[in-house]
Amino acid sequence: MPSITFTQPDGTARTVDSAGCETLMHVVIKHNIAGIEAECGGQLICATCQVYLTAPIPPAGEDEQDMIGDLAVDPRPESRLACRIYVSDLPEEVAVGVPPRQR
Numbered sequence: 001m002p003s004i005t006f007t008q009p010d011g012t013a014r015t016v017d018s019a020g021c022e023t024l025m026h027v028v029i030k031h032n033i034a035g036i037e038a039e040c041g042g043q044l045i046c047a048t049c050q051v052y053l054t055a056p057i058p059p060a061g062e063d064e065q066d067m068i069g070d071l072a073v074d075p076r077p078e079s080r081l082a083c084r085i086y087v088s089d090l091p092e093e094v095a096v097g098v099p100p101r102q103r
């Protein structure tokens with residue numbers, strides 16, 4: 001079960017567990033991580049679940065890439081959508097950056 005460290009834009013970090021969570025979005029919701037809204041609840045229509053993630057995981061699919069390109073605010077090369085990241089694909093320790101804003 002990966003432990004996940006979320007770092008806010010001001011450098012504040014918080015490490016949480018991912019027990020019982022299918023996706024990174026579920027981890028965010030379970031632990032009420034600030035700055036990641038996940039407004040559409042994982043339906044891939046909002047991009048407000050954007051995170052910065054460099055872990056060695058499967059690359060973003062075309063639909064995820066399109067959403068980041070079209071809707072994500074301040075996207076970076078390492079931008080991913082938390083609702084598309086499966087906890088089972090993550091290494092044991094993961095660092096996740098929270099964007100300055102989601103819209």
Ligand code: FES
Binds near residue numbers: 037039046067081082
């Ligand atoms: S929660 Fe809306 S696209 Fe991920």
